[in-house]
Amino acid sequence: MSPPSDQAITSRRLDELRAPDMAQCVTADSIIVQPLGAVEQHGPHLPFNTDLLIADRVADAAVRSVGADLDVWLLPPLAYTKSNEHAWSSGTIWLSATTLLAVLDDIGRCIATTGARKLVFLNGHGGNSALVGVANREIRLAHGLMTFLAHPGVPPDQGGESAASELGMGIHGGADETSLMLHLAPELVDMSVATRNVPESLTTFDQVRFGGKVGFGWLSDDFGPDGHIGDPTGASADRGAEIFGAAVSAFSDALAEIARFELPITANDRGERNRS
Known part of the structure; x- marks a missing residue:
């Protein structure tokens, strides 16, 4: 068998490997990173691919930084996810919860055939978080991966x-998302139409609010016709560079912890215990 190409090893992109390279490059010590984005409206000032671009760029930079040392491999980003809170806006392309769960399970099933034991979802869209938490456990149960x-x-x-x-x-x-995009892709941002849209009425609630103890279902146009929630008017590319650097550093540190993370009872241990 010919050795893996130098380019493949340098890029740490799983999709750039050749089939004969897989068994040599991806082992039980490998970590696979799947960026999750979204294609959804982001108000009048940001592009539909905001979450996709941010997740992909952070994942790529972190894997370039620590991938060789920690044996991390990067998958292409998943563009379409659960964005139905923005379904009212033409151009939003979203998957149902059932479909996304099935897609994530299929990804886990395929990764389990590579020999890798750890799958990391780097999620750039907050609307996915609860569902990916569910998927993590489903994949753990169905395919034995640590997620x-x-x-x-x-x-x-x-x-x-x-x-x-x-x-x-x-x-x-x-502010933060807009700053990131001003740093990563300023040509896609139109600050001339950026406006403040903060639902100040929610500050009168102690528990029922964003980040409060009591959650609530919402659609992005519940808070105004422009569909954004926040204040992008003070965003800057310099601030975006700081946020991006911190995000790459934090994810790199997380990958280092994931590399040494092990569950107290492995699947083999559990099987031996159940047979005894």
């Missing part, structure tokens, strides 16, 4: 931070 969910940045409605002007509600097309 993980990470984000380029924790969404504010899931415990993350946002700009002070957003009152904790910069969850979609706000």
Whole structure:
């Protein structure tokens, strides 16, 4: 068997390997990263591919940084995910919860054939988080993989931070996302139409609010016809560069922990225990 190509090893892209390389390159110590994006409206100022681009760029940069040392391999990003909170907007392309669960399970089934034991979803769209958490356990049970969910940045409605002007509600097309896009793809951003849209009435609630103890179902046009929730007006490319660097560093650190993470009882141990 010929050795793996130098280009494939340098890129750490699983899809760039040749079939004979797979057994040599991907082993039980390998970590597979699947970026998850979205194609959905992001208000009047940001493109539909905002979540997709951010997840892909953070994943690529982190894997380039630590992939060789930690034996990490990167899959192409999954563009279409669960974005039905934006279904009202033409151009949003979304999968149902049932379909996305099936897609993620199929990805897990395929990764399980490679010999790798760890699959990481880097999720760039907060609307996926709950469903990917469900998928992680389903894949663990069905295919025996250790599964993980990470984000380029924790969404504010899931415990993350946002700009002070957003009152904790910069969850979609706000300051941080807009800053990231000004850094990564400024040609796709139109700041001339960026406006502040923060639902200040939610601050009168202690529990029923974004990030509160009581969640609620919502659609993005529940908060205005433009479909964004946050304050992008103060966004900047410099701030975006800081956020991007921090996201890459945090995900690199997470991959280092994932590399040494092991469950106390492995599938083999469980099988031996059940047979005794």
